[in-house]
Amino acid sequence: xxxxxxxxxxxxxxxxxxxxxxxxxxxxxxxxxxxxxxxxxxxxxxxxxxxxxxxxxxxxxxxxxxxxxxxxxxxxxxxxxxxxxxxxxxxxxxxxxxxxxxxxxxxxxxxxxxxxxxxxxxxxxxxxxxxxxxxxxxxxxxxxxxxxxxxxxxxxxxxxxxxxxxxxxxxxxxxxxxxxxxxxxxxxxxxxxxxxxxxxxxxxxxxxxxxxxxxxxxxxxxxxxxxxxxxxxxxxxxxxxxxxxxxxxxxxxxxxxxxxxxxxxxxxxxxxxxxxxxxxxxxxxxxxxxxxxxxxxxxxxxxxxxxxxxxxxxxxxxxxxxxxxxxxxxxxxxxxxxxxxxxxxxxxxxxxxxxxxxxxxxxxxxxxxxxxxxxxxxxxxxxxxxxxxxxxxxxxx
Amino acid sequence: xxxxxxxxxxxxxxxxxxxxxxxxxxxxxxxxxxxxxxxxxxxxxxxxxxxxxxxxxxxxxxxxxxxxxxxxxxxxxxxxxxxxxxxxxxxxxxxxxxxxxxxxxxxxxxxxxxxxxxxxxxxxxxxxxxxxxxxxxxxxxxxxxxxxxxxxxxxxxxxxxxxxxxxxxxxxxxxxxxxxxxxxxxxxxxxxxxxxxxxxxxxxxxxxxxxxxxxxxxxxxxxxxxxxxxxxxxxxxxxxxxxxxxxxxxxxxxxxxxxxxxxxxxxxxxxxxxxxxxxxxxxxxxxxxx
Numbered sequence: 001x002x003x004x005x006x007x008x009x010x011x012x013x014x015x016x017x018x019x020x021x022x023x024x025x026x027x028x029x030x031x032x033x034x035x036x037x038x039x040x041x042x043x044x045x046x047x048x049x050x051x052x053x054x055x056x057x058x059x060x061x062x063x064x065x066x067x068x069x070x071x072x073x074x075x076x077x078x079x080x081x082x083x084x085x086x087x088x089x090x091x092x093x094x095x096x097x098x099x100x101x102x103x104x105x106x107x108x109x110x111x112x113x114x115x116x117x118x119x120x121x122x123x124x125x126x127x128x129x130x131x132x133x134x135x136x137x138x139x140x141x142x143x144x145x146x147x148x149x150x151x152x153x154x155x156x157x158x159x160x161x162x163x164x165x166x167x168x169x170x171x172x173x174x175x176x177x178x179x180x181x182x183x184x185x186x187x188x189x190x191x192x193x194x195x196x197x198x199x200x201x202x203x204x205x206x207x208x209x210x211x212x213x214x215x216x217x218x219x220x221x222x223x224x225x226x227x228x229x230x231x232x233x234x235x236x237x238x239x240x241x242x243x244x245x246x247x248x249x250x251x252x253x254x255x256x257x258x259x260x261x262x263x264x265x266x267x268x269x270x271x272x273x274x275x276x277x278x279x280x281x282x283x284x285x286x287x288x289x290x291x292x293x294x295x296x297x298x299x300x301x302x303x304x305x306x307x308x309x310x311x312x313x314x315x316x317x318x319x320x321x322x323x324x325x326x327x328x329x330x331x332x333x334x335x336x337x338x339x340x341x342x343x344x345x346x347x348x349x350x351x352x353x354x355x356x357x358x359x360x361x362x363x364x365x366x367x368x369x370x371x372x373x374x375x376x377x378x379x380x381x382x383x384x385x386x387x388x389x390x391x392x393x394x395x396x397x
Numbered sequence: 398x399x400x401x402x403x404x405x406x407x408x409x410x411x412x413x414x415x416x417x418x419x420x421x422x423x424x425x426x427x428x429x430x431x432x433x434x435x436x437x438x439x440x441x442x443x444x445x446x447x448x449x450x451x452x453x454x455x456x457x458x459x460x461x462x463x464x465x466x467x468x469x470x471x472x473x474x475x476x477x478x479x480x481x482x483x484x485x486x487x488x489x490x491x492x493x494x495x496x497x498x499x500x501x502x503x504x505x506x507x508x509x510x511x512x513x514x515x516x517x518x519x520x521x522x523x524x525x526x527x528x529x530x531x532x533x534x535x536x537x538x539x540x541x542x543x544x545x546x547x548x549x550x551x552x553x554x555x556x557x558x559x560x561x562x563x564x565x566x567x568x569x570x571x572x573x574x575x576x577x578x579x580x581x582x583x584x585x586x587x588x589x590x591x592x593x594x595x596x597x598x599x600x601x602x603x604x605x606x607x608x609x610x611x612x613x614x615x616x617x618x619x620x621x622x623x624x625x626x627x628x629x630x631x632x633x634x635x636x637x638x639x640x641x642x643x644x645x646x647x648x649x650x651x652x653x654x655x656x657x658x659x660x661x662x663x664x665x666x667x668x669x670x671x672x673x674x675x676x677x678x679x680x681x682x683x684x685x686x687x
Contacts, residue, residue: 064507064511064512214656215656215657216656219610219615220616221411221603221606221616222407222411224407224410224532224648225404225647225648225652226651226656228400228652231400232400244513244514244610245607245610245613249606249607258532273512273513276513276516277516277608
């Protein structure tokens, strides 16, 4: 028996070895093939290739944000290939999936640097961006960030709005409607808690007072208690800083308690899920969102053309509309294409170009001013949206 | 005064949700001795599959039983594949497995239904009811009704039917039960099927109030577990009272003290109960516990 058992084990072991060896062989064959095509391509065309790294969460929990970003990268690569190079320079987007894992993002960053990328766009989440940032600074490669970050590093370019920028349309709305007393509610998570400090600063400058502040869990089932407390303070408007589903449940409780004051919600509620949550009961609810969602309703302008160009291009390829996350990636790639058009193909040249030459750039997310310390795009890409017939509605400012 | 009534109403509404979850916890614990931390995920599957069935055009009356049966089937499959093969390991191993299952099911839910919340229309549409200045959502009355009906059904099932007694016997003394001709291994599968169905009912009843997302199971599962511990781990009516109590405590502490600390206060009370009455408020001390 023992002998048979032993033999079985060795057979099993051998099987494993064979399998492993096969896997390795395949892997190596794959790599060899790739390398070969790359070199032959280079020698045949004598084309210059500019490599741009893109670090996105294609899988894992953050993939719901990364999904449209991945689409955008594929779309742009397709467009670049069709155009066939810019002034004889081919732009190659190297996309890395970091699987919603910050450690994998750092490894991907190392890999991209060793492949000689001229710039990196990424990453989907703020924490990941902070993790790869030191690598970019060390290698002195331009890093175009697509999640909200604040940094004063001269080779880092913020393409996503800061919380102060996101809040400014709300403050504008309050000032316009002469609202002086507001109540604030936020979710008890990373996104929820960053809103209030930024708001308080802007509110103070405009003589607006926060008369009540309540917190809730973004996945809690009921926010009636918080709203009952808020009612006692008698505010003239309520601001909610939360992702869904919390954002929608607050709105529903707000309605059933019979509030008549306006409710203003954050960019985290500017999505289809929120509209579905409040459907049929959305008067007096306003959401700060990208003008991208209402591009066709905007008055005629260059901005409208710009937004529609991206939206239609994306919608034609994927049959759905792009979101703000996709817009940040698009803006990043467009900025780098501008650099390549100006003949800048190395990390140093691109950095100098972005820092000193481009100045103000009209991006999809909002105007970027690259001459000053970067605070992300200006608020001109954002607006306070209304909901009508389960669709976003633009209102004249 | 108005706000006091509102706190009470809200507390009972939220508490009834916790009670629904706690019933599922007790049902599995009573039979297998396992704390099933994937109970909240059963609620998620129930609610989201019900949403999907409704979207495919099924009427509500057909979608609800279909979703409950689907979830029960999933509960059965999970027991056969993940719990049954390791049934002879220690209880703690099995509990850790249920934690893993919870993450696994949540991941599958994320892949199938995405992150955005899904709305389920209530069976009966009605305007919120006003009572003494407080607002009551009609759906929460349905949840109360469901809790009561389940209490009666489970009482009859566990105490008046043969299979219910067999289930209880398998937990109390598996060896004696099997000597009496009870197939203890199929009892474990039955308990998971039952708990999954209970979880699905809970999820479907809650969804019109809170909307359904892939992550809805975690928090209500945790609160259901706390409710069960407060009420007594093997006592279904006790768990229901525990759930209501937890909801009311949360709502009053949020209203009168601060919403920033309502969770801390609720869990602080749980700690106090564990210090002074470790078997729960309504559970009789059992002889087999040493």
